Amino acid sequence: MKLLFPAPFDKQREFLLARERFVAYGGSRGGGKSFAVRMKASLAALHYRGIRILILRRSFPELYENHIKQLRSLLHGIAVYRESDKSLSFPGGSLIKFGYLDTDADADRYQGQEYDLIFLDEATHFSEYQFRCLTACLRGTRDFPRRMYLTCNPGGVGHAWVKRLFIDRDFRPDENPGDYRFIRSTVYDNRPLLARDPSYLHRLRALPPEIRRAWLDGDWDLLAGQFFSEFRREKHVVDPFPIPDWWRIFRAFDYGLDMLACLWFALDDRGNVTVFRELFLPGLIVSQAAAQIRDASPEPVVATYAPPDLANRQKDTGRSMWEIFEENGIRLSRADSNRIQGWMQIREYLAAENATTPSLRIFSTCHQLIRCLPLLRHDPAVPGDCAQSPHELTHLPDALRYFLRSRAGPPLLPGNAPADDPHAMLLARVRPKSRKGRFN
Numbered sequence: 001m002k003l004l005f006p007a008p009f010d011k012q013r014e015f016l017l018a019r020e021r022f023v024a025y026g027g028s029r030g031g032g033k034s035f036a037v038r039m040k041a042s043l044a045a046l047h048y049r050g051i052r053i054l055i056l057r058r059s060f061p062e063l064y065e066n067h068i069k070q071l072r073s074l075l076h077g078i079a080v081y082r083e084s085d086k087s088l089s090f091p092g093g094s095l096i097k098f099g100y101l102d103t104d105a106d107a108d109r110y111q112g113q114e115y116d117l118i119f120l121d122e123a124t125h126f127s128e129y130q131f132r133c134l135t136a137c138l139r140g141t142r143d144f145p146r147r148m149y150l151t152c153n154p155g156g157v158g159h160a161w162v163k164r165l166f167i168d169r170d171f172r173p174d175e176n177p178g179d180y181r182f183i184r185s186t187v188y189d190n191r192p193l194l195a196r197d198p199s200y201l202h203r204l205r206a207l208p209p210e211i212r213r214a215w216l217d218g219d220w221d222l223l224a225g226q227f228f229s230e231f232r233r234e235k236h237v238v239d240p241f242p243i244p245d246w247w248r249i250f251r252a253f254d255y256g257l258d259m260l261a262c263l264w265f266a267l268d269d270r271g272n273v274t275v276f277r278e279l280f281l282p283g284l285i286v287s288q289a290a291a292q293i294r295d296a297s298p299e300p301v302v303a304t305y306a307p308p309d310l311a312n313r314q315k316d317t318g319r320s321m322w323e324i325f326e327e328n329g330i331r332l333s334r335a336d337s338n339r340i341q342g343w344m345q346i347r348e349y350l351a352a353e354n355a356t357t358p359s360l361r362i363f364s365t366c367h368q369l370i371r372c373l374p375l376l377r378h379d380p381a382v383p384g385d386c387a388q389s390p391h392e393l394t395h396l397p398d399a400l401r402y403f404l405r406s407r408a409g410p411p412l413l414p415g416n417a418p419a420d421d422p423h424a425m426l427l428a429r430v431r432p433k434s435r436k437g438r439f440n
C-alpha cells in the first residue's frame with residue numbers, strides 16, 4: 001500500500017528537511033503547522049525502522065482532533081492504532097505515541113521514557129519547565145536522529161521562552177545557538193489553504209487589531225495581557241547611528257545583587273529620546289557595578305538617575321549603596337520611582353512622534369531592553385501597574401521609567417513648546433557649534 005501526501009509548500013519543505021536539534025515552525029494562524037507535523041512523523045516512522053516518536057498537545061481532545069483522527073485515516077492499512085496506550089505501531093517496529101501535558105506535574109509521567117523524535121505541537125501552550133523535562137527524553141542507543149520539533153504561534157504561557165530561544169536567539173551559556181532554528185510560516189505561505197478557503201484571510205483581517213497582529217502577522221512582540229501594546233519593533237528599534245555631540249547624555253539604572261540594569265540615553269533638541277547602550281549583568285557587588293557603568297561611559301554624562309532606596313543605610317555597616325556608588329565615581333541623582341506614573345510616561349513616549357521620528361527610539365544593539373519591554377504583563381491586582389514576575393524582565397524597563405519620569409517633562413510634540421519653554425531654552429544654551437558625530 002502506498003502512502004500519498006499532498007505536495008508540501010516551500011516552508012513546509014524547509015521544515016521537513018531541517019536538521020537542527022530543536023526546530024520551531026510557525027508564526028501565524030493558517031501556516032500549515034499540524035499538517036507538517038503529521039507528514040514529518042509519518043515519513044520518519046516509515047523510513048527509520050524501530051524509531052520512537054512522541055506527539056504532544058496540551059489536552060487530549062486537541063490531540064485527538066488534530067492528530068490521532070487524521071493519522072489513523074491517513075495510515076489505515078499501514079499502521080495499527082492501539083487505544084490502550086494511544087499509539088500507532090508500524091510493521092518495522094516504529095512507534096508514534098500520542099500524549100498530552102496539561103500541568104507541570106504531567107511532565108513527570110515522561111521521566112525515564114526514551115524517544116528519538118518529539119513533536120511539541122502549539123509549543124507556546126507549554127511551560128519552559130515542561131519543555132526542559134521533555135528534552136531529557138531525547139535519548140537512546142540506536143543510530144537515529146534525535147530532535148525536537150515545535151510548532152508555535154505568538155501568545156500563551158510559553159510565549160516568553162519560545163521567543164527567547166527562537167525569535168530573539170538570546171541564549172544562555174549552556175545553550176548552543178547552532179541547535180536552534182526557527183522557520184517562519186504564515187497564512188500567506190499556505191497557498192493551498194487560500195485557494196480552498198479565500199474567506200479565511202478576510203476573517204483574520206477582520207479581527208481586533210491586537211489579535212490580528214498575533215494571528216495574521218505572527219507578531220511576537222504582542223501577547224495577551226501585554227503591558228506596553230504601544231511598542232512596535234519596526235517603529236521603535238533603529239540601527240545604531242552617530243550621536244550628534246550637542247545631544248545631552250544621561251544614564252539611569254536599577255541595581256540589586258541579582259542584576260545591574262543600566263541604560264544610556266541621548267536627548268535631542270526636539271525632546272526625542274534615543275536609548276543607545278545597555279548593561280545587563282548579574283552578581284555584581286556595588287563597587288563592581290559602579291566600575292562597569294564608569295568603564296562603559298566614554299562620553300560626558302549630564303546626570304545618572306538611581307532609585308531612592310539606594311540611599312537607605314545598611315544595618316551592618318551604617319553606609320548606603322548610594323555612597324559607595326559615588327565613592328567609585330558614579331555621581332547619582334534621585335529618580336522619581338512612582339511606578340504607575342512612570343509606566344504612563346513610557347506609554348506617552350512610545351505613542352508620541354515628532355514629524356516622522358518616534359519620541360522614543362532604541363538602538364538594535366540593546367537586545368535585552370528590546371526583549372523585556374514587550375514581555376511585561378499587566379498586574380491583575382494593581383490597575384495601571386505591570387506584573388513584577390518574572391522579575392528579570394522588569395530591571396531594564398525600571399531604568400527606562402526612572403529616566404523618563406525624572407527628566408524635564410513629557411515628550412515635546414511639534415509646535416507644542418512655547419518660545420519660553422525652559423527645557424527648549426536649556427537645550428539651546430548647551431548646543432555647541434560643532435555637528436561632528438560623537439560615537440556610533
